[in-house]
Amino acid sequence: xxxxxxxxxxxxxxxxxxxxxxxxxxxxxxxxxxxxxxxxxxxxxxxxxxxxxxxxxxxxxxxxxxxxxxxxxxxxxxxxxxxxxxxxxxxxxxxxxxxxxxxxxxxxxxxxxxxxxxxxxxxxxxxxxxxxxxxxxxxxxxxxxxxxxxxxxxxxxxxxxxxxxxxxxxxxxxxxxxxxxxxxxxxxxxxxxxxxxxxxxxxxxxxxxxxxxxxxxxxxxxxxxxxxxxxxxxxxxxxxxxxxxxxxxxxxxxxxxxxxxxxxxxxxxxxxxxxxxxxxxxxxxxxxxxxxxxxxxxxxxxxxxxxxxxxxxxxxx
Amino acid sequence: xxxxxxxxxxxxxxxxxxxxxxxxxxxxxxxxxxxxxxxxxxxxxxxxxxxxxxxxxxxxxxxxxxxxxxxxxxxxxxxxxxxxxxxxxxxxxxxxxxxxxxxxxxxxxxxxxxxxxxxxxxxxxxxxxxxxxxxxxxxxxxxxxxxxxxxxxxxxxxxxxxxxxxxxxxxxxxxxxxxxxxxxxxxxxxxxxxxxxxxxxxxxxxxxxxxxxxxxxxxxxxxxxxxxxxxxxxxxxxxxxxxxxxxxxxxxxxxxxxxxxxxxxxxxxxxxxxxxxxxxxxxxxxxxxxxxxxxxxxxxxxxxxxxxxxxxxxxxxxxx
Amino acid sequence: xxxxxxxxxxxxxxxxxxxxxxxxxxxxxxxxxxxxxxxxxxxxxxxxxxxxxxxxxxxxxxxxxxxxxxxxxxxxxxxxxxxxxxxxxxxxxxxxxxxxxxxxxxxxxxxxxxxxxxxxxxxxxxxxxxxxxxxxxxxxxxxxxxxxxxxxxxxxxxxxxxxxxxxxxxxxxxxxxxxxxxxxxxxxxxxxxxxxxxxxxxxxxxxxxxxxxxxxxxxxxxxxxxxxxxxxxxxxxxxxxxxxxxxxxxxxxxxxxxxxxxxxxxxxxxxxxxxxxxxxxxxxxxxxxxxxxxxxxxxxxxxxxxxxxxxxxxxxxxxxxxxxxxx
Numbered sequence: 001x002x003x004x005x006x007x008x009x010x011x012x013x014x015x016x017x018x019x020x021x022x023x024x025x026x027x028x029x030x031x032x033x034x035x036x037x038x039x040x041x042x043x044x045x046x047x048x049x050x051x052x053x054x055x056x057x058x059x060x061x062x063x064x065x066x067x068x069x070x071x072x073x074x075x076x077x078x079x080x081x082x083x084x085x086x087x088x089x090x091x092x093x094x095x096x097x098x099x100x101x102x103x104x105x106x107x108x109x110x111x112x113x114x115x116x117x118x119x120x121x122x123x124x125x126x127x128x129x130x131x132x133x134x135x136x137x138x139x140x141x142x143x144x145x146x147x148x149x150x151x152x153x154x155x156x157x158x159x160x161x162x163x164x165x166x167x168x169x170x171x172x173x174x175x176x177x178x179x180x181x182x183x184x185x186x187x188x189x190x191x192x193x194x195x196x197x198x199x200x201x202x203x204x205x206x207x208x209x210x211x212x213x214x215x216x217x218x219x220x221x222x223x224x225x226x227x228x229x230x231x232x233x234x235x236x237x238x239x240x241x242x243x244x245x246x247x248x249x250x251x252x253x254x255x256x257x258x259x260x261x262x263x264x265x266x267x268x269x270x271x272x273x274x275x276x277x278x279x280x281x282x283x284x285x286x287x288x289x290x291x292x293x294x295x296x297x298x299x300x301x302x303x304x305x306x307x308x309x310x311x312x313x314x315x316x317x
Numbered sequence: 318x319x320x321x322x323x324x325x326x327x328x329x330x331x332x333x334x335x336x337x338x339x340x341x342x343x344x345x346x347x348x349x350x351x352x353x354x355x356x357x358x359x360x361x362x363x364x365x366x367x368x369x370x371x372x373x374x375x376x377x378x379x380x381x382x383x384x385x386x387x388x389x390x391x392x393x394x395x396x397x398x399x400x401x402x403x404x405x406x407x408x409x410x411x412x413x414x415x416x417x418x419x420x421x422x423x424x425x426x427x428x429x430x431x432x433x434x435x436x437x438x439x440x441x442x443x444x445x446x447x448x449x450x451x452x453x454x455x456x457x458x459x460x461x462x463x464x465x466x467x468x469x470x471x472x473x474x475x476x477x478x479x480x481x482x483x484x485x486x487x488x489x490x491x492x493x494x495x496x497x498x499x500x501x502x503x504x505x506x507x508x509x510x511x512x513x514x515x516x517x518x519x520x521x522x523x524x525x526x527x528x529x530x531x532x533x534x535x536x537x538x539x540x541x542x543x544x545x546x547x548x549x550x551x552x553x554x555x556x557x558x559x560x561x562x563x564x565x566x567x568x569x570x571x572x573x574x575x576x577x578x579x580x581x582x583x584x585x586x587x588x589x590x591x592x593x594x595x596x597x598x599x600x601x602x603x604x605x606x607x608x609x610x611x612x613x614x615x616x617x618x619x620x621x622x623x624x625x626x627x628x629x630x631x632x633x634x635x636x637x
Numbered sequence: 638x639x640x641x642x643x644x645x646x647x648x649x650x651x652x653x654x655x656x657x658x659x660x661x662x663x664x665x666x667x668x669x670x671x672x673x674x675x676x677x678x679x680x681x682x683x684x685x686x687x688x689x690x691x692x693x694x695x696x697x698x699x700x701x702x703x704x705x706x707x708x709x710x711x712x713x714x715x716x717x718x719x720x721x722x723x724x725x726x727x728x729x730x731x732x733x734x735x736x737x738x739x740x741x742x743x744x745x746x747x748x749x750x751x752x753x754x755x756x757x758x759x760x761x762x763x764x765x766x767x768x769x770x771x772x773x774x775x776x777x778x779x780x781x782x783x784x785x786x787x788x789x790x791x792x793x794x795x796x797x798x799x800x801x802x803x804x805x806x807x808x809x810x811x812x813x814x815x816x817x818x819x820x821x822x823x824x825x826x827x828x829x830x831x832x833x834x835x836x837x838x839x840x841x842x843x844x845x846x847x848x849x850x851x852x853x854x855x856x857x858x859x860x861x862x863x864x865x866x867x868x869x870x871x872x873x874x875x876x877x878x879x880x881x882x883x884x885x886x887x888x889x890x891x892x893x894x895x896x897x898x899x900x901x902x903x904x905x906x907x908x909x910x911x912x913x914x915x916x917x918x919x920x921x922x923x924x925x926x927x928x929x930x931x932x933x934x935x936x937x938x939x940x941x942x943x944x945x946x947x948x949x950x951x952x953x954x955x956x957x958x959x960x961x962x963x964x
Contacts, residue, residue, distance in 0.1 A: 218895060
């Protein structure tokens, strides 16, 4: 039973100028589902398309193709303002930059009040109380004092908690967290990650945790999706994937994080621009064989629950 | 790694809390402007002119244009600024003229800024067709040469009253500001907090007025001040050329008659000097406020005490 | 891996730097020996970048050095004239700072930027400088032909390598790396750091490596110093620190990295946030966040809240500024 399902989601952007502009396949046929009370980590480098996936689900842009299934309907193609508004009250986004995501000239109270008022979550008389409750839930105390502050009067960690409180205000089923801790100090990150764990458990929220940090993905996530150049290249339960990675890119990431020597490969990593047939990782892959440059591999379930997109480690037989 | 350091953070977009002096609450923005030496002096000058304009009926004669037999008198205790060739009291003319100028400047400023802000910011945020249409409109108004237009309109317009003048000036200047504000709104539009508001379900109107505009206050205020002082100069200029509302009591008209009657050649400097100084002083005050707003909004423009700052002020202050 | 410091390259004693009325660096002692990698770790606002800027002598008003000394090979830098400092910078000490890869001139080719830089520091012909630029690019693992490229044609990682090559151009004795890989992906980060290590082995320069990522330092540095709120709170060889960190802040930092192997236990991190340096806490600056600062032990508590701990060597080459450790 899934809270939200993404099917064959794709997004192309045109780059550069001129008559024939190359297309970046930022996201290509991505499919996965988010279950209530679980955290799914979406891991990849910058440029892998992971943030774009989160923003597509948040309907900040329209997908080029594919569907986003929520509450029995495909929201990607919904046009009625009422439907979109209802969706927005159920699916929230937390941004990476804790300062940029808050309006510098508005108080904390304003940020948390707005979603409450827009979606009529509580009657007007109860709004103030609810703001304080939410601040309490995310650990910003005393709530009355914090509510009156402006973003620049708070630390990065506190601002991110305000962003989380804002997302929680509407009692969402799904929260998309786009690298929520990468711009925070190391000692503060654990606090935010622990908060997400607590919310997942107490409120049964389905989280999508976008990150480039494997260690934090292991810390809080149940499932992991690894993205490279717009495609999902491996998926499965987090412990299993990290213990026995199938895809060469996942192995490379793990090696880099473990501090092992990695072999350098020269060449650019712009495999997502006007891609041709064949595996997009082929230029950097130590296991590449001739078929890799010819046919695009598909996601194949090589171990129970774990799939990879690789001719060599997860052949389609 | 970009967690901002609260101690060394110079986020100027952030609102400054006001202070309390006795029982008076002074708003944050006013504190900032008063702290900056330039805008503080500018504000004092403008405040002074406003006070003069307010008490004008108390300190001037009933009809400043009333001729008398005391023509061409030099400044004296009886006529502080002297009299015109027709015997009208120049002090009264200047003081009452202040009312007209300030009212005109404020009205033109308000109309132009309102138009520029609403159209410019909406064009930037809405994008698409709305943006195209508003841009077309802006471009049309931008290509019209302002001075010839004003000359033509004032020659042909029967009613040359203050409101007409204000509307005409606003019509000429709004497009320039609209383009600037559109540019700034464009850069704000893709900031995360705007996207966050959109993702929360905020309507376009609320985003334009509630999220974008409040972050552009200093630029909008600067636009207002700019239009204000340009309209003063334009109005006085037109009147000096005899193209304005010649029945009004204003600095330009006084100067016009001074010039027309060749008073300076006759050694009567006062009908020309006082209205011109009044105009120059007011414009200076407004320019200083404008510089102050710029410096407060952009801390990089602030410099330590340095010589040559005055020259930089004069020559650097081309456009806002 | 440890390098024996044969002589002291940089010696910082009691450095104090103020920004206006805020004291960003309050009494810092540091030494960097020839060919040694010193890691400087800390979170935002701790003053580590300020220390680096002070060593490079590039502090701009309102920042100014108000106390202490910085010596390069015994020579006090604070007394020097502008011209001497200009020669010192880049020739003796060079720096790669945060997001330096964005500071390349977008309208000039990479090679030309090298040429400009080299000709500003020595008399060298354009063609000779260009050849040297190509050699330097090769040195950092880039194709020599990229001298003709524009910055936007290169990826983030490649641009950072260009910056590193520029920092090495005049063969300085010390290279300061200020968060050199923060904006880069983990794989590129590793490649670049491996490269720097190899270059260091070949050319023997010392490195001051500044970052918030303590785990990187434990791997790459010979010695590590931890900064908090403008002071050094602990300093030790990297291996010692990894085994036996003594200062509660260092211990808290080490506990803030989720493990990739082993049990998935709940971590605690460090509660609270770094202090506002306009009004630092009295006594030990870490005391409001320290799990060992409790009113139970009255005498200790009094010291922790009123007396600033001093950096003392408690084991050979391992110094800590902590009342608890001294007790």
